[in-house]
Amino acid sequence: DADVTQTPRNRITKTGKRIMLECSQTKGHDRMYWYRQDPGLGLRLIYYSFDVKDINKGEISDGYSVSRQAQAKFSLSLESAIPNQTALYFCATSDGLAGGVSTDTQYFGPGTRLTVL
Amino acid sequence: AQSVAQPEDQVNVAEGNPLTVKCTYSVSGNPYLFWYVQYPNRGLQFLLKYITGDNLVKGSYGFEAEFNKSQTSFHLKKPSALVSDSALYFCAVRGGNTGFQKLVFGTGTRLLVSP
Numbered sequence: 001d002a003d004v005t006q007t008p009r010n011r012i013t014k015t016g017k018r019i020m021l022e023c024s025q026t027k028g029h030d031r032m033y034w035y036r037q038d039p040g041l042g043l044r045l046i047y048y049s050f051d052v053k054d055i056n057k058g059e060i061s062d063g064y065s066v067s068r069q070a071q072a073k074f075s076l077s078l079e080s081a082i083p084n085q086t087a088l089y090f091c092a093t094s095d096g097l098a099g100g101v102s103t104d105t106q107y108f109g110p111g112t113r114l115t116v117l
Numbered sequence: 118a119q120s121v122a123q124p125e126d127q128v129n130v131a132e133g134n135p136l137t138v139k140c141t142y143s144v145s146g147n148p149y150l151f152w153y154v155q156y157p158n159r160g161l162q163f164l165l166k167y168i169t170g171d172n173l174v175k176g177s178y179g180f181e182a183e184f185n186k187s188q189t190s191f192h193l194k195k196p197s198a199l200v201s202d203s204a205l206y207f208c209a210v211r212g213g214n215t216g217f218q219k220l221v222f223g224t225g226t227r228l229l230v231s232p
Contacts, residue, residue: 004160042121042207042222043161050217058219090160104211105151106220108160 003027004109006091012115019078021112023091031094032074033106034058034066036087043090049074050096081116088113119144121210123223130198131231138193138226140208148210150191151220152182155205164206167191178202198230 004025013019023032034046035058045058047066055068063085065077078085091109120143130136142148149168153161165176172184182193191208205225212218 040224042224044222045219048217048219056217092161104149105163105166107163108153110158110160 004091004093004107006089006109006112008112009110010113012117013081014117015082017081017116019081019114021076021089021091021114023074023076023109025072025091025093025109027093027095027107028071029093029095029107030071031096031104032068033092033094034064034074034076035090035092036060036085037090037111038087046076046089078114078116081114083116086114086116119210119212119218119221121208121221121223123206123208123226125226126224127227127229129229129231132200133197136195136198136202136228136230138206138208138228140191140193140223141189142191142208142210143189144210144212146212148191148212149218150182150184151209151211152176152180152191152193153207153209154178155207155225157204161207164193198228200230200232203228203230 007022033048035043037043044060046064049055049068052068067075089112092106094104094106122141151166152164155161165174167174167184175181180195207225208223209220211220
């Protein structure tokens with residue numbers, strides 16, 4: 001979805017390096033998410049944020065941190081990258097309560113393929 | 118705990134034939150169910166969702182899905198497959214209880230449509 005952009009699209013780094021993945025959205029959504037995708041495991045939630053001051057851990061937050069710089073920007077950091085963090089990372093947004101009905105459909109960015117050597 | 122099962126890693130179908138991609142779920146309360154498609158080097162694209170109402174949900178690109186509460190299933194269907202439908206399909210479920218309920222994804226089913 002072109003309304004959700006991620007940079008970089010591909011990144012190769014070395015063990016121990018600090019890496020930041022960035023996500024921007026123009027959908028006007030309050031909720032933003034970071035997932036990682038591994039073959040055969042589907043998508044797993046790393047962190048989620050309901051607004052700039054509301055950030056929450058997901059199911060696999062160890063080794064990751066996030067920053068919500070603005071409603072439209074949500075970045076994911078790997079403080080000291082390790083090889084098992086090699087994965088495809090997705091940012092997503094959702095509208096939360098819309099018209100009083102909690103549909104909360106999530107819309108995804110194109111992904112960042114991260115390789116940690 | 119919420120869970121989703123996609124029992125087939127891959128589904129093969131000939132172009133023009135009907136296709137079905139299976140999904141079963143487990144969730145507390147009423148389910149919110151979603152199908153997403155992932156093309157190579159692309160993010161997940163939303164196809165359709167079931168929240169309430171008619172058990173047959175129509176979505177993008179001619180896809181539809183049937184909600185079956187007694188069988189806890191939400192199978193994705195299309196009457197006539199296209200080669201361009203070849204992709205990775207994910208089923209996802211979220212509980213309908215109040216408060217935040219995370220979206221739980223299945224492991225994905227690869228659909229291969231042959232000419």
